Amino acid sequence: MCNKDFMQKAVKLSRDHMEANDGGPFGAIVVKDGEVVAEGYNRVTSTNDPTAHAEVVAIRDACANLNTFSLKGCELYTSCEPCPMCLSAAYWSGVDVIYFSNTRKDAAEIGFSDDFLYEQVSLPLEERSLPIKRIELAEANKVFQDWMVKEDKVLY
Amino acid sequence: MCNKDFMQKAVKLSRDHMEANDGGPFGAIVVKDGEVVAEGYNRVTSTNDPTAHAEVVAIRDACANLNTFSLKGCELYTSCEPCPMCLSAAYWSGVDVIYFSNTRKDAAEIGFSDDFLYEQVSLPLEERSLPIKRIELAEANKVFQDWMVKEDKVLY
Numbered sequence: 001m002c003n004k005d006f007m008q009k010a011v012k013l014s015r016d017h018m019e020a021n022d023g024g025p026f027g028a029i030v031v032k033d034g035e036v037v038a039e040g041y042n043r044v045t046s047t048n049d050p051t052a053h054a055e056v057v058a059i060r061d062a063c064a065n066l067n068t069f070s071l072k073g074c075e076l077y078t079s080c081e082p083c084p085m086c087l088s089a090a091y092w093s094g095v096d097v098i099y100f101s102n103t104r105k106d107a108a109e110i111g112f113s114d115d116f117l118y119e120q121v122s123l124p125l126e127e128r129s130l131p132i133k134r135i136e137l138a139e140a141n142k143v144f145q146d147w148m149v150k151e152d153k154v155l156y
Numbered sequence: 157m158c159n160k161d162f163m164q165k166a167v168k169l170s171r172d173h174m175e176a177n178d179g180g181p182f183g184a185i186v187v188k189d190g191e192v193v194a195e196g197y198n199r200v201t202s203t204n205d206p207t208a209h210a211e212v213v214a215i216r217d218a219c220a221n222l223n224t225f226s227l228k229g230c231e232l233y234t235s236c237e238p239c240p241m242c243l244s245a246a247y248w249s250g251v252d253v254i255y256f257s258n259t260r261k262d263a264a265e266i267g268f269s270d271d272f273l274y275e276q277v278s279l280p281l282e283e284r285s286l287p288i289k290r291i292e293l294a295e296a297n298k299v300f301q302d303w304m305v306k307e308d309k310v311l312y
Binding site: 024049050056059071085109 | 159160163164167170171174177179200201204207209212215216219223225226227233235236237239240244245246247248249250251252254255256257258262266267269273274277278286287288289290291292293296297299300301302303304308309310312
Protein backbone atom coordinates (compact mmCIF):
# COMPACT_ATOMS: atom_id res chain seq x y z
CA MET A 1 0.00 0.00 0.00
CA CYS A 2 1.18 3.52 -0.75
CA ASN A 3 0.78 6.70 1.30
CA LYS A 4 -2.38 7.62 -0.56
CA ASP A 5 -3.99 4.27 0.25
CA PHE A 6 -3.31 4.75 3.95
CA MET A 7 -4.74 8.25 3.79
CA GLN A 8 -7.87 6.88 2.14
CA LYS A 9 -8.27 4.50 5.08
CA ALA A 10 -8.06 7.41 7.53
CA VAL A 11 -10.60 9.37 5.49
CA LYS A 12 -12.95 6.37 5.35
CA LEU A 13 -12.88 6.25 9.16
CA SER A 14 -13.78 9.93 9.25
CA ARG A 15 -16.76 9.35 6.96
CA ASP A 16 -18.04 6.15 8.55
CA HIS A 17 -17.97 7.46 12.11
CA MET A 18 -19.32 10.87 11.22
CA GLU A 19 -22.27 9.08 9.62
CA ALA A 20 -22.62 6.87 12.71
CA ASN A 21 -22.80 10.02 14.90
CA ASP A 22 -19.76 9.02 16.95
CA GLY A 23 -18.30 12.53 16.84
CA GLY A 24 -16.67 15.05 14.52
CA PRO A 25 -15.56 14.22 10.94
CA PHE A 26 -12.03 13.05 11.70
CA GLY A 27 -10.20 9.73 11.27
CA ALA A 28 -6.63 8.54 11.79
CA ILE A 29 -4.49 5.42 11.55
CA VAL A 30 -1.01 4.40 12.71
CA VAL A 31 1.18 2.41 10.33
CA LYS A 32 4.31 0.42 11.17
CA ASP A 33 6.40 -1.47 8.61
CA GLY A 34 3.66 -1.03 6.02
CA GLU A 35 0.91 -2.47 8.26
CA VAL A 36 -1.97 -0.66 9.95
CA VAL A 37 -1.41 -1.18 13.69
CA ALA A 38 -4.15 1.12 15.03
CA GLU A 39 -7.22 3.10 14.05
CA GLY A 40 -8.91 6.11 15.60
CA TYR A 41 -11.87 8.34 14.98
CA ASN A 42 -13.30 11.29 16.81
CA ARG A 43 -15.61 10.16 19.60
CA VAL A 44 -15.75 13.25 21.79
CA THR A 45 -19.52 13.47 21.98
CA SER A 46 -20.38 9.76 22.00
CA THR A 47 -17.96 8.91 24.84
CA ASN A 48 -17.98 12.22 26.77
CA ASP A 49 -14.25 12.67 26.29
CA PRO A 50 -12.98 16.01 24.93
CA THR A 51 -9.55 14.43 24.39
CA ALA A 52 -10.92 11.64 22.16
CA HIS A 53 -9.76 13.16 18.89
CA ALA A 54 -8.97 10.70 16.09
CA GLU A 55 -5.18 11.05 16.44
CA VAL A 56 -5.17 10.67 20.25
CA VAL A 57 -7.42 7.61 19.98
CA ALA A 58 -5.17 6.08 17.28
CA ILE A 59 -1.98 6.80 19.27
CA ARG A 60 -3.44 5.25 22.43
CA ASP A 61 -4.66 2.25 20.44
CA ALA A 62 -1.26 1.77 18.76
CA CYS A 63 0.57 1.88 22.09
CA ALA A 64 -1.86 -0.64 23.58
CA ASN A 65 -1.52 -2.95 20.58
CA LEU A 66 2.29 -2.69 20.44
CA ASN A 67 2.66 -2.74 24.24
CA THR A 68 4.89 0.33 24.37
CA PHE A 69 4.77 4.05 25.13
CA SER A 70 7.02 4.85 22.17
CA LEU A 71 5.83 4.84 18.57
CA LYS A 72 9.28 5.30 17.06
CA GLY A 73 9.23 3.69 13.63
CA CYS A 74 5.52 4.46 13.13
CA GLU A 75 3.67 6.83 10.79
CA LEU A 76 0.51 8.75 11.70
CA TYR A 77 -2.08 9.35 8.97
CA THR A 78 -4.90 11.74 9.81
CA SER A 79 -7.73 13.03 7.66
CA CYS A 80 -7.10 16.59 8.95
CA GLU A 81 -4.06 18.52 10.14
CA PRO A 82 -3.77 17.76 13.87
CA CYS A 83 -4.85 20.38 16.41
CA PRO A 84 -2.13 21.40 18.92
CA MET A 85 -3.33 18.70 21.35
CA CYS A 86 -2.94 15.97 18.75
CA LEU A 87 0.26 17.41 17.29
CA SER A 88 1.80 17.43 20.76
CA ALA A 89 0.52 13.90 21.42
CA ALA A 90 2.30 12.85 18.22
CA TYR A 91 5.55 14.41 19.48
CA TRP A 92 5.21 12.72 22.88
CA SER A 93 4.50 9.38 21.17
CA GLY A 94 7.65 9.62 19.05
CA VAL A 95 6.08 8.83 15.64
CA ASP A 96 8.47 9.39 12.72
CA VAL A 97 6.15 11.41 10.48
CA ILE A 98 2.61 12.81 10.23
CA TYR A 99 0.54 12.83 7.02
CA PHE A 100 -2.68 14.86 6.80
CA SER A 101 -5.25 15.83 4.17
CA ASN A 102 -7.61 18.66 5.21
CA THR A 103 -5.91 21.70 6.76
CA ARG A 104 -6.53 23.66 9.95
CA LYS A 105 -8.07 26.38 7.77
CA ASP A 106 -10.50 23.84 6.27
CA ALA A 107 -11.40 22.80 9.84
CA ALA A 108 -11.99 26.44 10.79
CA GLU A 109 -14.34 26.83 7.84
CA ILE A 110 -16.61 24.09 9.16
CA GLY A 111 -16.62 25.49 12.68
CA PHE A 112 -13.70 23.83 14.51
CA SER A 113 -11.29 25.88 16.58
CA ASP A 114 -7.99 24.22 15.61
CA ASP A 115 -6.63 27.37 13.98
CA PHE A 116 -7.70 29.49 16.98
CA LEU A 117 -5.97 27.01 19.30
CA TYR A 118 -2.68 27.35 17.40
CA GLU A 119 -2.89 31.09 17.99
CA GLN A 120 -3.71 30.65 21.68
CA VAL A 121 -0.90 28.18 22.42
CA SER A 122 1.63 30.60 20.92
CA LEU A 123 0.51 33.55 23.07
CA PRO A 124 2.04 34.67 26.37
CA LEU A 125 -0.05 33.34 29.28
CA GLU A 126 -1.57 36.72 30.13
CA GLU A 127 -2.90 37.27 26.60
CA ARG A 128 -4.85 34.03 26.27
CA SER A 129 -8.64 33.73 26.32
CA LEU A 130 -8.48 30.92 28.90
CA PRO A 131 -7.18 32.39 32.17
CA ILE A 132 -4.07 30.64 33.49
CA LYS A 133 -2.52 31.65 36.81
CA ARG A 134 0.46 30.59 38.85
CA ILE A 135 0.23 29.48 42.49
CA GLU A 136 3.86 28.94 43.44
CA LEU A 137 4.45 26.20 46.03
CA ALA A 138 7.84 25.10 47.32
CA GLU A 139 6.51 21.52 47.68
CA ALA A 140 5.85 21.37 43.94
CA ASN A 141 9.41 22.27 43.08
CA LYS A 142 10.71 19.84 45.70
CA VAL A 143 8.95 17.01 43.79
CA PHE A 144 10.87 18.04 40.66
CA GLN A 145 14.17 18.07 42.55
CA ASP A 146 13.42 14.61 43.95
CA TRP A 147 12.63 13.34 40.44
CA MET A 148 16.04 14.55 39.28
CA VAL A 149 17.86 12.33 41.75
CA LYS A 150 15.42 9.38 41.69
CA GLU A 151 17.48 6.36 40.69
CA ASP A 152 14.75 3.95 39.53
CA LYS A 153 12.77 6.38 37.37
CA VAL A 154 11.55 5.35 33.91
CA LEU A 155 12.39 8.06 31.37
CA TYR A 156 10.02 8.81 28.50
CA MET B 157 -10.84 25.15 50.75
CA CYS B 158 -8.85 27.89 49.07
CA ASN B 159 -6.86 27.82 45.81
CA LYS B 160 -3.67 26.97 47.66
CA ASP B 161 -5.29 23.94 49.32
CA PHE B 162 -6.40 22.59 45.94
CA MET B 163 -2.93 23.11 44.54
CA GLN B 164 -1.47 21.20 47.47
CA LYS B 165 -3.75 18.29 46.57
CA ALA B 166 -2.48 18.32 42.99
CA VAL B 167 1.13 18.45 44.23
CA LYS B 168 0.50 15.57 46.63
CA LEU B 169 -0.70 13.47 43.68
CA SER B 170 2.50 14.32 41.83
CA ARG B 171 4.63 13.19 44.78
CA ASP B 172 2.68 10.04 45.65
CA HIS B 173 2.58 8.69 42.11
CA MET B 174 6.16 9.64 41.31
CA GLU B 175 7.18 7.65 44.38
CA ALA B 176 4.94 4.77 43.25
CA ASN B 177 6.73 4.75 39.85
CA ASP B 178 3.49 5.39 37.95
CA GLY B 179 5.13 7.97 35.69
CA GLY B 180 6.54 11.51 35.67
CA PRO B 181 6.24 13.91 38.63
CA PHE B 182 2.95 15.54 37.70
CA GLY B 183 -0.49 15.71 39.37
CA ALA B 184 -3.77 17.49 38.62
CA ILE B 185 -7.30 17.83 39.94
CA VAL B 186 -10.56 19.26 38.60
CA VAL B 187 -12.72 21.31 40.96
CA LYS B 188 -16.37 22.26 40.53
CA ASP B 189 -18.34 24.38 43.00
CA GLY B 190 -15.58 24.02 45.57
CA GLU B 191 -15.49 20.21 45.37
CA VAL B 192 -12.83 17.96 43.83
CA VAL B 193 -14.60 16.09 41.03
CA ALA B 194 -11.59 14.35 39.47
CA GLU B 195 -7.94 13.51 39.99
CA GLY B 196 -5.13 12.72 37.59
CA TYR B 197 -1.46 11.88 37.69
CA ASN B 198 1.06 11.08 35.02
CA ARG B 199 0.92 7.41 34.10
CA VAL B 200 2.63 7.41 30.71
CA THR B 201 5.13 4.67 31.47
CA SER B 202 3.00 2.48 33.74
CA THR B 203 0.06 2.29 31.31
CA ASN B 204 1.92 2.61 27.96
CA ASP B 205 0.00 5.75 27.05
CA PRO B 206 1.98 8.82 25.93
CA THR B 207 -1.19 10.93 26.26
CA ALA B 208 -1.70 10.01 29.93
CA HIS B 209 -0.43 13.27 31.35
CA ALA B 210 -1.92 14.34 34.68
CA GLU B 211 -4.18 17.01 33.16
CA VAL B 212 -5.52 14.77 30.37
CA VAL B 213 -6.23 12.01 32.89
CA ALA B 214 -7.99 14.46 35.24
CA ILE B 215 -10.05 15.97 32.40
CA ARG B 216 -11.13 12.53 31.16
CA ASP B 217 -11.96 11.48 34.71
CA ALA B 218 -13.99 14.65 35.36
CA CYS B 219 -16.01 14.18 32.17
CA ALA B 220 -16.69 10.54 33.06
CA ASN B 221 -17.73 11.46 36.60
CA LEU B 222 -19.93 14.39 35.52
CA ASN B 223 -21.27 12.56 32.45
CA THR B 224 -20.51 15.38 30.02
CA PHE B 225 -17.95 16.45 27.42
CA SER B 226 -18.00 20.04 28.68
CA LEU B 227 -16.22 21.15 31.85
CA LYS B 228 -17.66 24.67 31.82
CA GLY B 229 -17.83 25.84 35.42
CA CYS B 230 -14.79 23.77 36.41
CA GLU B 231 -11.26 24.72 37.47
CA LEU B 232 -8.12 22.74 36.58
CA TYR B 233 -5.28 22.65 39.11
CA THR B 234 -2.01 21.15 37.93
CA SER B 235 1.33 20.85 39.71
CA CYS B 236 3.12 22.09 36.55
CA GLU B 237 2.24 24.45 33.70
CA PRO B 238 0.48 22.28 31.10
CA CYS B 239 2.34 21.21 27.96
CA PRO B 240 0.65 22.23 24.67
CA MET B 241 -1.21 18.90 24.57
CA CYS B 242 -2.70 19.43 28.02
CA LEU B 243 -3.30 23.14 27.47
CA SER B 244 -5.23 22.35 24.30
CA ALA B 245 -7.14 19.58 26.08
CA ALA B 246 -8.14 22.19 28.69
CA TYR B 247 -9.43 24.50 25.93
CA TRP B 248 -11.37 21.66 24.28
CA SER B 249 -12.85 20.69 27.66
CA GLY B 250 -14.08 24.23 28.32
CA VAL B 251 -12.70 24.64 31.87
CA ASP B 252 -12.99 28.19 33.21
CA VAL B 253 -9.44 28.60 34.50
CA ILE B 254 -6.12 26.79 34.92
CA TYR B 255 -3.89 27.07 38.00
CA PHE B 256 -0.33 25.73 37.95
CA SER B 257 2.74 25.75 40.21
CA ASN B 258 5.99 24.67 38.49
CA THR B 259 6.67 26.32 35.12
CA ARG B 260 7.57 24.93 31.70
CA LYS B 261 11.12 26.17 32.34
CA ASP B 262 11.25 24.19 35.59
CA ALA B 263 10.09 21.12 33.61
CA ALA B 264 12.81 21.72 31.02
CA GLU B 265 15.42 21.82 33.78
CA ILE B 266 14.52 18.30 34.89
CA GLY B 267 14.55 16.94 31.34
CA PHE B 268 10.99 17.34 30.01
CA SER B 269 10.37 18.80 26.58
CA ASP B 270 7.35 21.01 27.35
CA ASP B 271 9.21 24.22 26.52
CA PHE B 272 10.57 22.71 23.29
CA LEU B 273 7.03 21.62 22.34
CA TYR B 274 5.72 25.17 22.74
CA GLU B 275 8.37 26.29 20.26
CA GLN B 276 7.55 23.47 17.83
CA VAL B 277 3.78 24.05 17.84
CA SER B 278 4.35 27.70 16.98
CA LEU B 279 6.58 26.96 13.97
CA PRO B 280 5.48 26.72 10.32
CA LEU B 281 5.06 23.05 9.35
CA GLU B 282 8.21 22.90 7.25
CA GLU B 283 10.43 24.13 10.08
CA ARG B 284 9.43 21.54 12.68
CA SER B 285 11.61 18.65 13.88
CA LEU B 286 8.76 16.15 13.35
CA PRO B 287 8.08 15.91 9.59
CA ILE B 288 4.49 16.69 8.66
CA LYS B 289 3.31 16.40 5.06
CA ARG B 290 0.08 16.97 3.22
CA ILE B 291 -1.60 14.34 1.03
CA GLU B 292 -4.55 16.20 -0.44
CA LEU B 293 -7.62 14.06 -1.14
CA ALA B 294 -10.93 15.31 -2.50
CA GLU B 295 -12.77 12.66 -0.44
CA ALA B 296 -11.40 14.17 2.78
CA ASN B 297 -12.78 17.57 1.95
CA LYS B 298 -16.09 16.05 0.88
CA VAL B 299 -16.48 14.64 4.42
CA PHE B 300 -16.09 18.19 5.78
CA GLN B 301 -18.70 19.51 3.35
CA ASP B 302 -21.10 16.75 4.37
CA TRP B 303 -20.53 17.57 8.05
CA MET B 304 -21.51 21.18 7.33
CA VAL B 305 -24.96 20.18 6.11
CA LYS B 306 -25.51 17.23 8.46
CA GLU B 307 -28.71 17.96 10.34
CA ASP B 308 -28.37 15.63 13.34
CA LYS B 309 -24.76 16.44 14.27
CA VAL B 310 -23.79 17.02 17.89
CA LEU B 311 -21.66 20.17 18.16
CA TYR B 312 -18.81 20.39 20.66
